[in-house]
Amino acid sequence: MLGLTPAVDRAPDWDVEQWLNTDGPIDLAGLRGRVVALHAFQMLCPGCVSDGLVLAREMHASLGDEVAVIGLHTVFEHHQAMTPVSLAAFVHEYRIEFPVGVDRPSRTGAIPNTMARYQMRGTPSMLLFDRAGDLRAHRFGRVSPLMVGVAVGTLLAEPEPEPGCADGACPIPQA
Amino acid sequence: MLGLTPAVDRAPDWDVEQWLNTDGPIDLAGLRGRVVALHAFQMLCPGCVSDGLVLAREMHASLGDEVAVIGLHTVFEHHQAMTPVSLAAFVHEYRIEFPVGVDRPSRTGAIPNTMARYQMRGTPSMLLFDRAGDLRAHRFGRVSPLMVGVAVGTLLAEPEPEPGCADGACPIPQA
Amino acid sequence: MLGLTPAVDRAPDWDVEQWLNTDGPIDLAGLRGRVVALHAFQMLCPGCVSDGLVLAREMHASLGDEVAVIGLHTVFEHHQAMTPVSLAAFVHEYRIEFPVGVDRPSRTGAIPNTMARYQMRGTPSMLLFDRAGDLRAHRFGRVSPLMVGVAVGTLLAEPEPEPGCADGACPIPQA
Amino acid sequence: MLGLTPAVDRAPDWDVEQWLNTDGPIDLAGLRGRVVALHAFQMLCPGCVSDGLVLAREMHASLGDEVAVIGLHTVFEHHQAMTPVSLAAFVHEYRIEFPVGVDRPSRTGAIPNTMARYQMRGTPSMLLFDRAGDLRAHRFGRVSPLMVGVAVGTLLAEPEPEPGCADGACPIPQA
Numbered sequence: 001m002l003g004l005t006p007a008v009d010r011a012p013d014w015d016v017e018q019w020l021n022t023d024g025p026i027d028l029a030g031l032r033g034r035v036v037a038l039h040a041f042q043m044l045c046p047g048c049v050s051d052g053l054v055l056a057r058e059m060h061a062s063l064g065d066e067v068a069v070i071g072l073h074t075v076f077e078h079h080q081a082m083t084p085v086s087l088a089a090f091v092h093e094y095r096i097e098f099p100v101g102v103d104r105p106s107r108t109g110a111i112p113n114t115m116a117r118y119q120m121r122g123t124p125s126m127l128l129f130d131r132a133g134d135l136r137a138h139r140f141g142r143v144s145p146l147m148v149g150v151a152v153g154t155l156l157a158e159p160e161p162e163p164g165c166a167d168g169a170c171p172i173p174q175a
Numbered sequence: 176m177l178g179l180t181p182a183v184d185r186a187p188d189w190d191v192e193q194w195l196n197t198d199g200p201i202d203l204a205g206l207r208g209r210v211v212a213l214h215a216f217q218m219l220c221p222g223c224v225s226d227g228l229v230l231a232r233e234m235h236a237s238l239g240d241e242v243a244v245i246g247l248h249t250v251f252e253h254h255q256a257m258t259p260v261s262l263a264a265f266v267h268e269y270r271i272e273f274p275v276g277v278d279r280p281s282r283t284g285a286i287p288n289t290m291a292r293y294q295m296r297g298t299p300s301m302l303l304f305d306r307a308g309d310l311r312a313h314r315f316g317r318v319s320p321l322m323v324g325v326a327v328g329t330l331l332a333e334p335e336p337e338p339g340c341a342d343g344a345c346p347i348p349q350a
Numbered sequence: 351m352l353g354l355t356p357a358v359d360r361a362p363d364w365d366v367e368q369w370l371n372t373d374g375p376i377d378l379a380g381l382r383g384r385v386v387a388l389h390a391f392q393m394l395c396p397g398c399v400s401d402g403l404v405l406a407r408e409m410h411a412s413l414g415d416e417v418a419v420i421g422l423h424t425v426f427e428h429h430q431a432m433t434p435v436s437l438a439a440f441v442h443e444y445r446i447e448f449p450v451g452v453d454r455p456s457r458t459g460a461i462p463n464t465m466a467r468y469q470m471r472g473t474p475s476m477l478l479f480d481r482a483g484d485l486r487a488h489r490f491g492r493v494s495p496l497m498v499g500v501a502v503g504t505l506l507a508e509p510e511p512e513p514g515c516a517d518g519a520c521p522i523p524q525a
Numbered sequence: 526m527l528g529l530t531p532a533v534d535r536a537p538d539w540d541v542e543q544w545l546n547t548d549g550p551i552d553l554a555g556l557r558g559r560v561v562a563l564h565a566f567q568m569l570c571p572g573c574v575s576d577g578l579v580l581a582r583e584m585h586a587s588l589g590d591e592v593a594v595i596g597l598h599t600v601f602e603h604h605q606a607m608t609p610v611s612l613a614a615f616v617h618e619y620r621i622e623f624p625v626g627v628d629r630p631s632r633t634g635a636i637p638n639t640m641a642r643y644q645m646r647g648t649p650s651m652l653l654f655d656r657a658g659d660l661r662a663h664r665f666g667r668v669s670p671l672m673v674g675v676a677v678g679t680l681l682a683e684p685e686p687e688p689g690c691a692d693g694a695c696p697i698p699q700a
Contacts, residue, residue: 147237147324
């Protein structure tokens with residue numbers, strides 16, 4: 001019912017060439033312990049403006065620190081029309097206050113890197129990651145705020161991951 | 176953040192004189208194991224029609240069997256205008272398919288019994304009960320579908336209550 | 351384009367058994383010189399509540415004295431649920447301030463008299479009469495506020511009818 | 526009531542450096558005989574996207590040939606973000622099918638030429654011209670579709686201007 005998939009494989013990270021609204025780069029490892037909502041959009045995509053980003057703004061304003069709301073500008077058409085300069089003005093005019101990353105353009109095709117990695121079908125797309133960084137929900141198009149809320153509430157209720165061994169090193173659990 | 180209060184005392188049950196859309200009376204005990212969303216409304220309350228019942232309908236259509244959506248017609252004004260006969264036509268015209276109870280009128284005042292018991296401030300009011308039947312959230316006025324979803328998701332993630340002794344009898348747990 | 355039909359025959363008048371929000375009965379003759387918007391509705395018709403009456407309220411609040419906005423409660427189903435007592439509470443709760451007439455029930459069928467006379471197809475229906483009292487537009491269902499505005503503007507631009515002989519009497523034109 | 530001002534002086538024409546959705550330049554003289562609705566907007570202005578352009582699209586789709594709907598891209602901020610290249614993508618993605626002109630940038634300030642000439646207060650702004658080319662209404666911000674319709678209907682009802690002497694030449698009236 002909730003539309004959450006089981007955690008299977010560690011999700012790949014995003015590939016961002018430039019960030020807005022943040023002091024430095026953000027990656028999934030740094031968000032460990034928090035639920036992450038990644039909103040992929042294009043600034044000239046009507047459904048992103050009327051639905052996806054409206055929901056993203058409410059999530060950022062209402063859900064508190066346990067949920068990290070991240071925007072991802074995944075330009076796959078009209079590349080010359082949606083440059084980072086245009087995006088910065090868009091983010092300013094639409095009062096977007098959460099971090100927004102610019103998906104790194106592909107060297108070989110129109111689809112930028114993160115969009116390809118996650119096999120997104122278009123914009124808007126919303127991805128939810130659990131506290132351990134696993135991808136648990138992936139939606140394309142308009143989504144119901146109620147149902148997104150149910151999914152987020154379910155993920156929030158999951159226990160924080162044990163600090164475990166990763167990348168060949170085992171940290172001492174903190175008291 | 177979630178607006179859920181801890182479970183403290185067993186919530187009182189509603190006091191309904193008549194049910195629509197159900198074969199027989201419904202009480203909290205019979206809903207044990209499910210999350211319950213009680214939507215109190217008046218059929219001539221504009222905010223109930225434009226917001227509260229719209230959300231209730233979506234909850235009923237989308238959330239599946241683990242969430243029981245119950246309407247409660249809590250008439251505290253214009254009593255002659257909102258009789259059960261009028262309510263039945265309203266429920267038909269607005270395609271309300273979940274069970275709706277008629278709050279029992281008070282013998283002494285304008286506020287019907289359930290409304291008084293739960294100390295509702297007006298309509299629309301939404302109350303969320305956990306799987307054990309404890310009242311965990313109580314909202315008056317317009318509510319955000321996102322935030323209701325987060326609360327419902329959190330309640331869904333709580334474990335089902337152990338079948339325990341109640342009312343002087345201890346059932347054998349079912350396999 | 352405007353959806354206005356030519357004035358042909360003098361429109362029949364409405365047949366109202368009871369009025370709300372007015373000191374006395376209203377008829378087309380008494381509104382001569384003004385454009386008239388007649389909004390037929392049922393208080394339990396969802397489209398009337400969400401669209402037709404919203405537009406009627408804006409018309410009443412914004413269009414000034416040259417346009418008379420009249421509501422007509424044309425009950426053709428659930429008669430016991432939409433009595434004048436219920437209607438009065440509805441009009442109060444929804445802040446309807448323009449005159450509302452109750453269409454006189456038929457002695458022989460479910461369709462009330464005015465609804466039958468004008469051959470309305472259901473609710474909401476909106477009828478526009480010109481300054482001379484001729485029916486010029488008749489719409490069933492949701493209507494575009496823009497297009498209704500165009501029609502009203504066109505009717506407002508038509509000259510006031512000459513005060514002529516009617517009912518066997520010829521008034522002296524006023525200076 | 527209608528918000529129309531009397532025709533006084535011939536309105537100045539717009540100053541456009543580039544047109545989209547049209548084969549050639551458009552000016553007020555060429556639209557003589559038609560009512561003209563000029564919608565000034567910026568592609569990154571939220572109110573333009575959610576209100577002004579939605580109304581403009583409906584006007585273009587519904588009002589027929591007697592009303593000419595013209596867009597004017599009046600960039601007065603974020604000039605690098607709203608170039609003609611970006612505008613073309615915006616016009617494509619938002620399915621804008623009426624002619625859109627790019628207001629000519631000022632040599633000395635941020636406000637483009639047409640915006641300055643008409644003393645617009647910002648975006649969205651809507652200007653209505655009558656069949657003779659006179660400016661009759663000028664609105665800034667969100668406007669009511671109903672009231673715009675009334676104004677347009679009133680202007681449509683005004684007689685077409687006599688073909689008169691202009692620019693030192695007197696045409697023979699056509700039969």
